[in-house]
Amino acid sequence: LKRAARLAPAPCRWNSGLPVNIGVLFVPQQEAWVVERMGKFHRILEPGLNFLIPLLDRIRYVQSLKEIVINVPEQSAVTLDNVTLQIDGVLYLRVMDPYKASYGVEDPEYAVTQLAQTTMRSELGKLSLDRVFRERESLNASIVDAINQASDCWGIRCLRYEIKDIHVPPRVKESMQMQVEAERRKRATVLESEGTRESAINVAEGQKQAQILASEAEKAEQINKAAGEANAMLVKARAKAEAIQLLAAALAQQHGNAAASLSVAEQYVNAFSKIAKDSNTVLLPANTGDVTNMVAQALGIYTTLTKPQAVKTQDEMPPAHEDSRSPATEMLKAEQGSSS
Numbered sequence: 001l002k003r004a005a006r007l008a009p010a011p012c013r014w015n016s017g018l019p020v021n022i023g024v025l026f027v028p029q030q031e032a033w034v035v036e037r038m039g040k041f042h043r044i045l046e047p048g049l050n051f052l053i054p055l056l057d058r059i060r061y062v063q064s065l066k067e068i069v070i071n072v073p074e075q076s077a078v079t080l081d082n083v084t085l086q087i088d089g090v091l092y093l094r095v096m097d098p099y100k101a102s103y104g105v106e107d108p109e110y111a112v113t114q115l116a117q118t119t120m121r122s123e124l125g126k127l128s129l130d131r132v133f134r135e136r137e138s139l140n141a142s143i144v145d146a147i148n149q150a151s152d153c154w155g156i157r158c159l160r161y162e163i164k165d166i167h168v169p170p171r172v173k174e175s176m177q178m179q180v181e182a183e184r185r186k187r188a189t190v191l192e193s194e195g196t197r198e199s200a201i202n203v204a205e206g207q208k209q210a211q212i213l214a215s216e217a218e219k220a221e222q223i224n225k226a227a228g229e230a231n232a233m234l235v236k237a238r239a240k241a242e243a244i245q246l247l248a249a250a251l252a253q254q255h256g257n258a259a260a261s262l263s264v265a266e267q268y269v270n271a272f273s274k275i276a277k278d279s280n281t282v283l284l285p286a287n288t289g290d291v292t293n294m295v296a297q298a299l300g301i302y303t304t305l306t307k308p309q310a311v312k313t314q315d316e317m318p319p320a321h322e323d324s325r326s327p328a329t330e331m332l333k334a335e336q337g338s339s340s
Contacts, residue, residue, distance in 0.1 A: 018059055020059075021054050023053070024049070026049060027050055031065060032063045033045040033062055034102045035058070037056055041103070044098055067092055068094065068095075069092055070113055071088075072091050073088060073117075074087065075087060077125070078121075079125065080126060081129055083129045085124065087124070087165070089143075092158070093157070093158055093159065095156055100153065102155075105154045108156050112158065115146070119142070119147065123139055127139070129172070129176075132166065133166070140160065140161050144158050144161050
């Protein structure tokens with residue numbers, strides 16, 4: 001490779017050729033003509049009209065001050081992890097000093113090209129294969145700095161260097177492809193596991209919220225049910241109290257005992273008619289057919305319960321006359337007579 005590079009023709013600089021000195025010369029823009037007088041450097045012609053002495057002055061070099069693009073040939077380089085790469089690039093130059101570019105080096109473009117190749121091999125030897133692809137910009141900057149340090153005495157400045165292509169061996173490319181596929185499968189597995197975890201967390205959180213809401217709903221239902229039952233009990237108690245008050249008022253009236261006896265007799269007959277409908281086993285008293293006796297027993301129980309209350313009421317009320325009888329005593333006697 002070194003021999004082939006040494007035998008390869010050097011890239012030619014772009015210029016307009018060496019003009020002949022006829023005394024009056026017109027130098028184009030962005031060009032510098034180096035003039036020698038009797039073999040010695042004389043001056044550099046500026047763009048425009050210039051006058052020279054024929055036969056004594058000779059135009060020795062023509063330097064282009066435009067930016068020059070040089071294609072760096074493909075070369076092989078070994079990375080830090082012993083992988084051989086084929087790499088090429090593009091070099092952008094500009095002549096800053098025509099005198100140094102003419103007399104500092106024989107062929108400045110060729111020298112810069114060789115310097116770029118050697119610097120590229122040196123910089124690639126410091127990096128691994130994975131870092132070569134990630135640090136192309138830093139690699140280009142390192143090559144530019146190295147070229148500028150060496151080409152300062154040549155009057156040439158390297159503006160930038162760009163890597164065109166990096167060719168990897170087939171086996172290394174296959175291993176890289178396998179590595180990429182493994183990395184993608186790893187990412188897919190990680191993402192799938194994270195999705196499963198998030199799904200489980202969301203389901204658990206939803207179940208938790210559902211249980212909390214269900215318990216709160218059950219609590220509210222129980223509270224409302226208890227409040228409803230309490231209100232119903234109060235309403236029933238008030239209704240029962242009013243019914244008892246009305247019943248007591250009705251019993252206190254004339255012929256109230258007779259009405260009570262009639263009501264008890266009707267209830268007894270209705271209850272007797274429903275015997276043996278719900279069950280086959282019935283316990284009956286010995287005198288089931290004696291309705292009068294059953295009514296008398298019921299009225300006797302009622303009289304027994306109401307007698308202490310009537311006696312207490314009579315003791316609390318002061319007597320108007322000693323011989324007068326209270327209505328409650330007369331009512332008790334009347335009830336006893338009716339019961340007997």
